[in-house]
Amino acid sequence: MEASHFDERSFFSAVHASGVRALLIGRRALVLLGLPLLTADYDYWIAIDDIERFNTLAAAFQLHPTRTAADARRHGRYVLENDEHVDVLVARSLPTLHGSPVDFEGLWTRRHTIDVGTVPVCIPSLDDLILTKQIASRPKDLEDVRLLRILKESPR
Amino acid sequence: MIPQAVEAAVSRVVSPDELRLALESTIPAAEREEVLELVRWFTTWYASGEARLPTCARPSRNGNALMQLGGEDSPD
Numbered sequence: 001m002e003a004s005h006f007d008e009r010s011f012f013s014a015v016h017a018s019g020v021r022a023l024l025i026g027r028r029a030l031v032l033l034g035l036p037l038l039t040a041d042y043d044y045w046i047a048i049d050d051i052e053r054f055n056t057l058a059a060a061f062q063l064h065p066t067r068t069a070a071d072a073r074r075h076g077r078y079v080l081e082n083d084e085h086v087d088v089l090v091a092r093s094l095p096t097l098h099g100s101p102v103d104f105e106g107l108w109t110r111r112h113t114i115d116v117g118t119v120p121v122c123i124p125s126l127d128d129l130i131l132t133k134q135i136a137s138r139p140k141d142l143e144d145v146r147l148l149r150i151l152k153e154s155p156r
Numbered sequence: 157m158i159p160q161a162v163e164a165a166v167s168r169v170v171s172p173d174e175l176r177l178a179l180e181s182t183i184p185a186a187e188r189e190e191v192l193e194l195v196r197w198f199t200t201w202y203a204s205g206e207a208r209l210p211t212c213a214r215p216s217r218n219g220n221a222l223m224q225l226g227g228e229d230s231p232d
Contacts, residue, residue, distance in 0.1 A: 028212060032209065034199040035191075036197075036208075036211065036212075039212050097169065097170070115204070116209065134175060139166060146187075147191060149183060150188050153188075154188070
């Protein structure tokens, strides 16, 4: 495996500068919101039309896609990897375990931004993060749902 | 290397009932307060997104643990 020179803030900056519609989802989004969680991976949900631009910016960080853009569109997801691992959802819509559709466009419209240094990072709203956790619906996702519910229901 | 049984347990898809419970069950006040105390501690010591992200960037033993209040990640 080729070693990357991954600098997270530079990566976020490149994502922002590229104009790619990219939402940081998964536990890093929860950490930005103030939940002290541990995670090894990055998780993004990007617009299906922006795969090529996302891959181009990722290439500058020695992150390589596991599928071609066309193949990623068919499968709805792919991975950018090196010694970092970035899971990328590209589907226009994915169902929750209960079968409710979660649409990227809706998430994007309702997105929030959080500054990391001077770089705005886009994340879904709290309600939408709870929805994204219902797509994979693994035990750890349910734990995250409870944490998000507590955040949502707490006076801020 | 994660044993297959452990991998299967953490990667399984929960049942609809488990999901419904996570979404709808009443969260006990003690659990709520414990989480909010952690959030207060975390956002006080790591006041910005820039400060928070580096704290999460390592593998967890079980992949789902909250940091321990005052544990090894505490700046104290």
